[in-house]
Amino acid sequence: MLHKKILHLSLDDVDTENYGCTTYTLSIIVKELIAIGVSFIDYPHLVRLNPNIPWKTRGNGAVSIIIEYENKDKIFSIANKIVYESYTSATKKSTPALILCEKEHITDDLIHFSEEALYKVLSIKQAKSLIKKHNMLYTTYGGEIGLIGALAALANPLIEHTYELICYRLPKNFGLPRKVDKESVIRMSEKTFPYTFNNYDPFSRRILITPHSNDPVLFGIRGLSPNKLIEAFDMIKIEEDVSHFLIFKTNQGTNAHLNFYFKINEVKPYYSVKIRGYVKTNPIITRGGHVFFILKDDSSEINCAAYEPTKTFRNIVSKLRVGDYIEVGGGVRPPNKKYPLKVLNIEYINILKLAEEYVYENPICPRCKSRTKSLGQNKGFKCEKCKSRFPNLSKEKRIKPRTIAPGLYMPPPSAHRHLTKPLQYYGIDLKINVPFDESIFFRQFS
């Protein structure tokens, strides 16, 4: 007789730009596993990995489940069948990977790998050597790159986490315009604030819960607890028949990709990093509305960019001045012909200390108190009003009031990455674990 075991199963890279979604394929696996009586130990995990990986399809998400069951081969075979079906539906253009292991195999080396996958660029070789070392069951189709994400999702403990309720469409509606009432989303967003986040961007007046691609997701609501998400779901007016929803535990909204400080000379292309340093050049605004400045620390210099989509954030960045001491977090782009330094695409800025900025003004006339006029370099000043001349006066240095204050600044929600921690969650304990409730995490509609 087989004994029940705790199993971790993960997958990644099921989708292409035009078809499918890794979370959707997982939701179909969950549905089949519920049907055969598998017990779930936790909410399915949706793990967002390094958002600066150039070969990601969209949000660099990978998924995993933790379950209890006696027959791991049966679980693997059910999941494999569904993954293969998704692969053929995506006309074999995706490169899915599926991994299954027992709880005992989630050891420190795997956890370390999953941590590095949040901010570094890892290799298939690194992933495969761990998979082989722990003798895991795995399969890939079309290529092996998906193993990196799948392995990273398998072992991420999601210590800091939020939740997302993803509602899926009926296949007959895939590709058609999404029928979700905008006003009801705005209402829901206001009523559930701050327990849900990034539903709506008041700056651009854009709904953020609905994706734009052809994938099976109708919408996803993000927040701090599964029960709040269900409450929010019930507030949304959905004007099409839907298939099902699944609630994920996720590292979205936790800044998990920006956990480590780097010296500028250590940063590598496509890494996600945070750096402390001094502003070396005043910001410039280029055609296209991007703002650039150079940051330096004691190791090197890097170009920092706030691109046009970050909208109002650029106003803050453009007010920085030489000598300001700041912390910035973001993704690194390799140097190119136009920008010979690496470029950090800034996701947040923390102004730690403002430099003093000065203006130099012509002196006040000592006789009549009006502002003097310069007579040219080293030639002194003349008062236009009383006509006196002052060959020995020099320009007056005055501290110019700065128009920004120290503190944390971020782009508006429409420019956030999935992992970006919203401003209102700074200082909130995102480690609080909501006990898993098997009766609410999956709901089938039709």
Ligand code: ATP
């Ligand atoms: P979606 O969000 O819709 O699921 P996606 O953006 O997650 O799409 P994927 O199809 O998963 O896109 O592609 C991301 C690819 O990058 C995967 O093959 C994954 O294995 C790989 N990958 C993820 N993180 C890293 C990393 N840190 N280093 C190298 N490769 C990575």
